[in-house]
Amino acid sequence: MNDILAFVILLIFIVMSPGIDFALITKRTLTDGKRDGIKIALGITTGVLVHTAAAALGLSLLLMKSAFAFEVVKYIGAIYLIYMGLLSFIKRRKPTENYDQSVHSKKSPFMQGLISNTLNPKVAIFFLTFLPQFITPDYNPSLQFLLMGFFYAAVSIVWFATIVFLLSYVRKWLMSPRVQNVIDKATGLVLIGFGLNMIFRVQRTGH
Numbered sequence: 700m701n702d703i704l705a706f707v708i709l710l711i712f713i714v715m716s717p718g719i720d721f722a723l724i725t726k727r728t729l730t731d732g733k734r735d736g737i738k739i740a741l742g743i744t745t746g747v748l749v750h751t752a753a754a755a756l757g758l759s760l761l762l763m764k765s766a767f768a769f770e771v772v773k774y775i776g777a778i779y780l781i782y783m784g785l786l787s788f789i790k791r792r793k794p795t796e797n798y799d800q801s802v803h804s805k806k807s808p809f810m811q812g813l814i815s816n817t818l819n820p821k822v823a824i825f826f827l828t829f830l831p832q833f834i835t836p837d838y839n840p841s842l843q844f845l846l847m848g849f850f851y852a853a854v855s856i857v858w859f860a861t862i863v864f865l866l867s868y869v870r871k872w873l874m875s876p877r878v879q880n881v882i883d884k885a886t887g888l889v890l891i892g893f894g895l896n897m898i899f900r901v902q903r904t905g906h
Contacts, residue, residue: 705833706847710850713825719819719893720812721862722890723783723890724736724743724862724866725862726886733863733866733870737863738809739808739812740812740862741809742808742814743815744855745813745816746812746814746815746817746822749817750816751844751849751851752845752848754830754844755842755844760827775818777894777895779814779815780894781890783890784890784891786887826844
């Protein structure tokens with residue numbers, strides 16, 4: 700019982716800690732509204748389920764043991780984050796164009812969230828370093844991985860949806876082009892920063 704309580708408490712704090720997911724959801728919600736915010740949150744949560752299935756099948760263990768596979772996935776994920784961050788600086792809108800019809804809104808928010816989370820090897824490593832601490836040897840490990848992963852996904856979507864709804868309420872006060880430009884650039888820098896940090900970490904661990 701104590702292990703379950705510890706798992707729940709730690710997981711809630713982990714999910715609520717600001718990171719790549721928070722930056723993506725904030726950017727998409729303030730840019731394109733509540734609907735796209737929910738879609739990208741669902742994409743991120745689906746990515747969690749992908750990692751859950753991978754961990755249950757042992758694929759994440761292979762990723763963790765193979766330095767080459769880990770670096771390849773990490774570089775791809777980092778490049779994708781940098782690409783999304785750069786979009787904030789290179790996209791252009793006409794002054795008379797409605798903000799909800801921006802170039803950014805044409806990109807699938809669900810796929811953005813899914814790709815970003817699936818290509819983040821830190822999530823795979825999390826599944827193999829955090830979750831095993833709560834595995835009970837008397838029961839099927841794969842089933843326990845699946846149950847904990849689904850719970851992780853459930854907590855994540857509740858938290859992400861809360862963020863989206865809160866942001867959607869203040870969005871109307873943040874719709875001026877000047878404020879939106881600042882938000883775009885700030886979140887773009889955050890995403891680029893996360894991407895560069897992932898690359899430099901790979902380089903440091905590779906030597």
